[in-house]
Amino acid sequence: MQTKNLEDFTLSDKDLLKYNRHILLPEIDIEGQKLLMSKHVVLIGLGGLGSPIAYYLASSGIGNITIIDKDIVDQTNLQRQILYNGDDIGKRKVDIAFERMRDINQDIDINRISEDLNDITDNKYFIDSDLIIDATDNFKTRNNINKLSLIHKKPLVMGAAIKMEGQISIFRNDKKNAPCYNCLYNDLGDDDLSCSDYGVLSTLTGIVGSIQANESIKVLLDIGEKLESKLLMIDAKNLSFKKIKINKDPNCKVCSKKIL
Amino acid sequence: MVKDMNINVKYFASIRDLIGKDSEIFDLNDGADVSDLWDLIIADRNKPAKLLIAVNHEYVGKKHKLKDGDEVAFFPPVTGG
Numbered sequence: 001m002q003t004k005n006l007e008d009f010t011l012s013d014k015d016l017l018k019y020n021r022h023i024l025l026p027e028i029d030i031e032g033q034k035l036l037m038s039k040h041v042v043l044i045g046l047g048g049l050g051s052p053i054a055y056y057l058a059s060s061g062i063g064n065i066t067i068i069d070k071d072i073v074d075q076t077n078l079q080r081q082i083l084y085n086g087d088d089i090g091k092r093k094v095d096i097a098f099e100r101m102r103d104i105n106q107d108i109d110i111n112r113i114s115e116d117l118n119d120i121t122d123n124k125y126f127i128d129s130d131l132i133i134d135a136t137d138n139f140k141t142r143n144n145i146n147k148l149s150l151i152h153k154k155p156l157v158m159g160a161a162i163k164m165e166g167q168i169s170i171f172r173n174d175k176k177n178a179p180c181y182n183c184l185y186n187d188l189g190d191d192d193l194s195c196s197d198y199g200v201l202s203t204l205t206g207i208v209g210s211i212q213a214n215e216s217i218k219v220l221l222d223i224g225e226k227l228e229s230k231l232l233m234i235d236a237k238n239l240s241f242k243k244i245k246i247n248k249d250p251n252c253k254v255c256s257k258k259i260l
Numbered sequence: 261m262v263k264d265m266n267i268n269v270k271y272f273a274s275i276r277d278l279i280g281k282d283s284e285i286f287d288l289n290d291g292a293d294v295s296d297l298w299d300l301i302i303a304d305r306n307k308p309a310k311l312l313i314a315v316n317h318e319y320v321g322k323k324h325k326l327k328d329g330d331e332v333a334f335f336p337p338v339t340g341g
Contacts (some may be wrong), residue, residue: 160338160341161338205341233272244333246319247319
């Protein structure tokens with residue numbers, strides 16, 4: 001990750017109050033809060049997972065946040081996508097998300113890109129970032145995010161949810177010998193299930209998104225035991241959690257060959 | 261014929277729904293791998309399109325050789341959001 005000069009980041013009296021409950025934590029303190037203010041996170045997907053992530057990144061004081069989503073708000077989103085309300089139907093998700101995040105925190109920079117990730121040609125936001133969050137909804141896009149994260153050597157925090165089950169993992173694509181998304185999900189192909197076909201429990205997307213935000217903050221601050229090279233599985237129906245270790249696949253078609 | 265290996269099997273999320281229970285114990289012959297175990301479990305049920313496997317809390321492939329006392333977990337991939 002990039003190291004920026006923390007001397008350039010100062011906390012005003014307002015900041016000291018705003019981030020008081022972070023500063024009280026010995027794991028964060030003033031230095032940790034300045035570190036969060038110095039970071040740039042790219043959040044891809046502003047749906048059920050991306051909604052709580054966008055709120056928490058903004059309220060936590062991540063200094064620079066790039067949000068990417070090409071979609072327009074529709075009626076079927078409102079059951080779980082808590083960024084939006086009924087008046088937002090027909091509007092671009094990035095614009096509403098920008099307003100909500102701005103309402104929470106006026107002191108952060110937010111870049112909005114209303115494009116399909118697969119169509120983005122300007123990689124400046126990825127090059128400049130410290131961490132990428134995958135909150136999208138299909139295998140093809142996830143695969144592309146994994147490749148982008150490998151090319152630019154950025155940590156990737158992945159979350160997924162369908163029906164009543166969810167999965168979260170951190171792929172340290174900025175480090176050698178760490179497994180990537182494809183080491184786990186190689187050749188899954190296009191026959192993945194979508195929430196529009198199979199449904200998804202509203203609260204599950206909130207749980208998964210919140211854990212993604214939680215793990216993102218921990219990676220940025222390098223605190224605690226993280227989901228790095230591990231997969232957390234959540235069965236919301238039976239409220240059962242399981243964590244497994246993922247190893248780098250020496251034959252992975254994405255991270256082990258010299259395609260990068 | 262004496263079975264050599266005692267395998268503790270766990271089913272997670274939609275795989276648990278498919279099998280109808282959260283765990284069971286299997287006795288297998290020495291040399292069996294995960295796909296042998298899965299064939300035994302799935303029998304004439306409808307196979308899920310994709311399956312992920314962990315042995316002793318570590319992600320493995322279908323050809324992973326099992327040993328006595330292993331815990332094998334079967335779970336589905338999740339890509340939606």
